[in-house]
Amino acid sequence: MRFLKGKDRKEENSICGRSARSHNGITGGRGSSTGYNHKSAGNTHKYRTGNYKRFESTAPLTHDRGAAQSGRPADRTGLPALSGKTKLIIALLLVLAISITVFLHQRPGRAVSADKPPIDVELLTVNSYSRPGIPLDKVNGIVVHYTANQHSSALDNRNYFENLQYTHVTKASAHFIIGTEGEIVQCIPTAEIAYASNSRNGDTISIECCYDNDDGSFNTATYNSLVQLAAYLCARFGLTSDDVIRHYDVTGKLCPIYYVKHPDKWQDFRDDVERAYSAA
Ligand SMILES: [Zn+2]
Numbered sequence: 001m002r003f004l005k006g007k008d009r010k011e012e013n014s015i016c017g018r019s020a021r022s023h024n025g026i027t028g029g030r031g032s033s034t035g036y037n038h039k040s041a042g043n044t045h046k047y048r049t050g051n052y053k054r055f056e057s058t059a060p061l062t063h064d065r066g067a068a069q070s071g072r073p074a075d076r077t078g079l080p081a082l083s084g085k086t087k088l089i090i091a092l093l094l095v096l097a098i099s100i101t102v103f104l105h106q107r108p109g110r111a112v113s114a115d116k117p118p119i120d121v122e123l124l125t126v127n128s129y130s131r132p133g134i135p136l137d138k139v140n141g142i143v144v145h146y147t148a149n150q151h152s153s154a155l156d157n158r159n160y161f162e163n164l165q166y167t168h169v170t171k172a173s174a175h176f177i178i179g180t181e182g183e184i185v186q187c188i189p190t191a192e193i194a195y196a197s198n199s200r201n202g203d204t205i206s207i208e209c210c211y212d213n214d215d216g217s218f219n220t221a222t223y224n225s226l227v228q229l230a231a232y233l234c235a236r237f238g239l240t241s242d243d244v245i246r247h248y249d250v251t252g253k254l255c256p257i258y259y260v261k262h263p264d265k266w267q268d269f270r271d272d273v274e275r276a277y278s279a280a
Helices: 025-034 049-058 065-069 084-106 154-167 220-237 249-251 257-260 263-278
Strands: 141-146 176-179 184-186 205-211 245-246
Touching: 065 249, 141 249, 141 257, 154 176, 154 184, 176 220, 205 220, 220 263, 245 249, 245 263, 257 263
Parallel strands: 141 205, 141 245, 176 205
Antiparallel strands: 176 184
């Protein structure tokens, strides 16, 4: 869209193991209790250290390298004890697996559903500058925009559209606006057209996105809401991620600027949308 606001008017262009107890050890472990005689009467303590030492000498720990290299005895679990190196490798693999899992779940756009997101419906008054009331008979696509008005909120943009009927600055609007906290404001029913995407106003639904980042990229909250809303609309109107386009794809304008300058990020977004509705 073309978003204009006061002096800030801009051209839109958007894881040992079984501790040492695995010393077979454990069989000897019982021996240790018999080889250890503790008496406290008369404030004396007598230890059958002889037996204890024999026990120690005949019951080597499985951590012993020799035991590790020959057929090692099984502990109570019936499983062979593991060498220190093996345990270390297992621990590292587990840490790696956990790290990958955490990364995937933190990456924006992952684990987003295609359920209908919360939407604050604040429809514009029907007027020729922003809500012409013209039916949108067939939805063939979804067009993503950025507001080109850094730091503005979803409601700010909605009110800007509403006031165009008085200011007559331009004709502009969008069906949905997503704010930097991920909030979604709906301005126009999906059964009517919006003034947002030029030649595609007649067969597409438009989504404007707010942003704070200087490069025009959407923050995680905005991005996740965009993925969910787009996936929800795809499911509702029988579309696929191929039908989700940028304003740039319609007119060549740098909108949404970050996703025009970074096509790989745009493709990531489309992949996230597809993942969301495919999982539904
Ligand atoms: Zn645009």
